[in-house]
Amino acid sequence: MNKQHVLQQIIETLKVDLDVATRAAQTAYETATHEENIAENKYDTLGLEASYLAAGQARRVEEIRHSLVLYQKLVLEPYDEQRGIQSGDLITLESAHGVQQHLFLGPDAAGLKVRHEHILITVITAKAPLGQNLIGKFDGDELEISVNGARQSFEITQIL
Structure with missing residues (x-):
């Protein structure tokens, strides 16, 4: 196994996940702000529920973006027999x-x-x-x- 190749696969997977999450967040935002979802009475919660979903999707996008940046900056070192297992192994x-x-x-x-x-x-x-x-x-x-x-x-x- 080649850990540099594994790192590249992790980065590629995170990029795909980010794209999917970004599209989901945009869809949730559009649903939450669409004029048909404005509450007509206190029991009409579709717009509120959509806004919660949109906020959750936006947080997920930021989590994935953060992970992606960390992996893009990760410098892999060879396993050090003196230090034992470390991040990147x-x-x-x-x-x-x-x-x-x-x-x-x-x-x-x-x-x-x-x-x-x-x-x-x-x-x-x-x-x-x-x-x-x-x-x-x-x-x-x-x-x-x-x-x-x-x-x-x-x-x-x-x-x-």
């Missing part, structure tokens, strides 16, 4: 059952998923419990996390 974990997970530890956009070389990679951040546990760990280290109340253990099998 591409990590492979293996569960006790042999199931692998591929993670990109990024500055934002947690939960975003991209495919690279037919491998699904999930973006996580250091704000999440798993991300916090990974910071400073090394290849071969084991870690335990609680997932839905159940303890799961993983081994770090690759860091790029």
Whole structure:
């Protein structure tokens, strides 16, 4: 795997998400401000509901725009065997059952998923419990996390 290519895929996915969210926000705004949606009485809430939707969509656009800027400015460094895992690293974990997970530890956009070389990679951040546990760990280290109340253990099998 090439983490520079993974970073580019994250940026491209965020650009597509931004475009979709921008169009959705514009549609919600147009609905909220359309003259047919002016309330005729106190029970007519279509315009109010549309304005709430428009505000939420606008916030989502700003969140994606912020994430995109962070990833566009992200400088990837090679994995440092002295410092352990840091932001910008591409990590492979293996569960006790042999199931692998591929993670990109990024500055934002947690939960975003991209495919690279037919491998699904999930973006996580250091704000999440798993991300916090990974910071400073090394290849071969084991870690335990609680997932839905159940303890799961993983081994770090690759860091790029």
